[in-house]
Amino acid sequence: MTNVKYTNTATFIFPLLEIPKDIFSCGVNYPNGKLKYTTRFLNAYLKDENIVHYNDGEHVFLLLRGYRDIDFDLFYSLIMSYPNYIDDYEKDEFLVVILSVPDSTKEDYNLILEGKYSKISQNSKKLILGNFFYHLKPITIPLILNKSSSMKKLWEEKLNASIGDLDVWSKIRIEKETLTPQIMQNHTFRKLNNKISISNEL
Secondary structure (H helix, E strand, C coil): CCCCCCCHHHHHHHHHHCCCHHHHEEEEECCCCCEEEEECEEEEECEECCCCCCCCCCEEEEEEECCCCCCHHHHHHHHHHCCCEEEEEEECCEEEEEEECCHHHHHHHHHHHCCCHHHCCHHHHHHHHHCCCCCCCCCHHHHHHCCCHHHHHHHHHHHCCCCCCCCCCCCCCHHHHEECHHHHHHCCCCCCCCCCEECCCC
C-alpha cells in the first residue's frame, strides 16, 4: 500500500495505454548516503483544468515528478516514442505527459467510464491486472473486474439495499479525475537542491 491515493484513472484507465509502469522507476540518494528506489509517477487524470483542447474525453494526463536524474533523457525519449504520446508540459517540479487512449482499448475505456468494469474484454482485464496503480489491497481489483458476489454482498449490506445487476465499483466521476493546480500543491516532495539528490549511479 502507499500514502498516495490513486485515482480511478490510474487504476483502470492507465493500464489501457499499454505503457509499463516500470518505466517510471528511478533512484534517489538521501543525505545518509542510502539509495532509495522510487517512481516518477504520481497519478493519472482524465482532464486537466488548465488545458481545454485535450479535454475531449479521449486523453489521459500523467502527473509525474520532474526528476532530472541521469536517466531522465532516456525516460523522456522512451515516453515520447509511444504512438499514443501527444504532448507534455512542465509546471514547477512536475512533468505532465498527455497521451491518447489507443483505438484497440477505446471501447473498454468507454465501458469503464460508464461503470461497467465487468463488461470489458478479457484482454483489457489482463492489461489492468498486470499494470495498475492502486493504494489499497491489490486483491480488490480482480474482484471488481469479475463482479465478485462477495463484494456485491458487502455493498448491499452497507447500503441496506439491493444493487441488482450493477457492477461492484462506483462509476468514475470526472470531477474527481481532473488535474488542478491545487492537486499539484498538495503533492509534497523535496526539490533537487534541498536534502535529496537524484542518483547518478543508476
